[in-house]
Amino acid sequence: MKVPSYILISLFSLVILVAIISISSFPEKYFNLDTIGSTSKKIQAMSKRGENKKTIKIFIDAGHNSRTTGGFGPIGAEHTLNYEVALHLAQRLAKDKRFEYEISRDVSNYSTNILAFGISNKQILNSIITTKVAGEKRSNPLSSKQYLDMYSMRHYAIDNNFDFFISIHFDTVDKKYYKKVQGFQVIVSPYNRKFDESFEMAETISKRFTEFYPVSRGTRHDKKLPESIWKKYDKNTLHLKGISLRSLIVIGDVFEYTYFNDRYSSNKGFIETIEDIPSVLLETGYLHESKFTNEATLKDVANRLYLSMCDVLL
Ligand SMILES: [Zn+2]
Numbered sequence: 001m002k003v004p005s006y007i008l009i010s011l012f013s014l015v016i017l018v019a020i021i022s023i024s025s026f027p028e029k030y031f032n033l034d035t036i037g038s039t040s041k042k043i044q045a046m047s048k049r050g051e052n053k054k055t056i057k058i059f060i061d062a063g064h065n066s067r068t069t070g071g072f073g074p075i076g077a078e079h080t081l082n083y084e085v086a087l088h089l090a091q092r093l094a095k096d097k098r099f100e101y102e103i104s105r106d107v108s109n110y111s112t113n114i115l116a117f118g119i120s121n122k123q124i125l126n127s128i129i130t131t132k133v134a135g136e137k138r139s140n141p142l143s144s145k146q147y148l149d150m151y152s153m154r155h156y157a158i159d160n161n162f163d164f165f166i167s168i169h170f171d172t173v174d175k176k177y178y179k180k181v182q183g184f185q186v187i188v189s190p191y192n193r194k195f196d197e198s199f200e201m202a203e204t205i206s207k208r209f210t211e212f213y214p215v216s217r218g219t220r221h222d223k224k225l226p227e228s229i230w231k232k233y234d235k236n237t238l239h240l241k242g243i244s245l246r247s248l249i250v251i252g253d254v255f256e257y258t259y260f261n262d263r264y265s266s267n268k269g270f271i272e273t274i275e276d277i278p279s280v281l282l283e284t285g286y287l288h289e290s291k292f293t294n295e296a297t298l299k300d301v302a303n304r305l306y307l308s309m310c311d312v313l314l
Helices: 005-049 078-094 112-120 122-129 144-159 195-210 235-241 254-264 295-313
Strands: 056-062 099-103 164-171 185-188 243-245 279-286
Touching: 056 078, 056 295, 078 099, 078 164, 078 295, 112 122, 112 144, 122 144, 122 254, 164 295, 185 195, 195 235, 195 243, 195 279, 195 295, 235 243
Parallel strands: 056 099, 056 164, 164 279, 185 243
Antiparallel strands: 185 279
């Protein structure tokens, strides 16, 4: 059968047309794919290096202030040493762009941010302060202003999405124990709603510190803690690591925990979503340990805290 020439011409034209369309559209398509591909590869590479991660926000509490003072010992006042370590830590963090930080106070008083937060949230903070818990007593009665400042600091850090809260302290002991007692301890609270993260940080700090500092024999836990804690943790192991479990205002206490539980108990499930911040309180050493009069030692303490944060948070 002879195919009419007009059909052959039409078919030939169609093949040419398809070829032209393919050739002209192919390069464009190709470049688009290439661009998309290379961008996603770039994002992957960046996230591996951590370049597109958000900065880690550290809240540094230089324990006490010149009015509340904290302890005193042969090497000086606690609030002064706490502040010196806090400044060294701030200086270390400032050199690393992956971190941001804020310090609770200057030499003498809490920062204006914290004081302003306390004023604008006075009602809720006072409700926490006045919360009663059966069988629990506030161990160290403070003035209502001191309570307000301490809860303000903790909730300021929570509300402003800080990633980690470190409270720096030094310990004291009766003179007759000076020769026997020295070393650090790390305190975490089972009433902190980010207890697991807090505990991981406490273990890391303990590991970094035991390379150079003795573990304090003064670790002790609150007598009344949730029973579930002792199913998970062994007292002897905690003692060897220098970790104490305690209810304390700045890292989360039983009064605040109860306040939020009561407030939201009518709305089951919501309690899990109450915000919190992984928090650790460090008792760096004792105020009779002369090594802490040395600037280099305080710098080393700060550096070990910085390294612990790198270990856990980056
Ligand atoms: Zn203290």
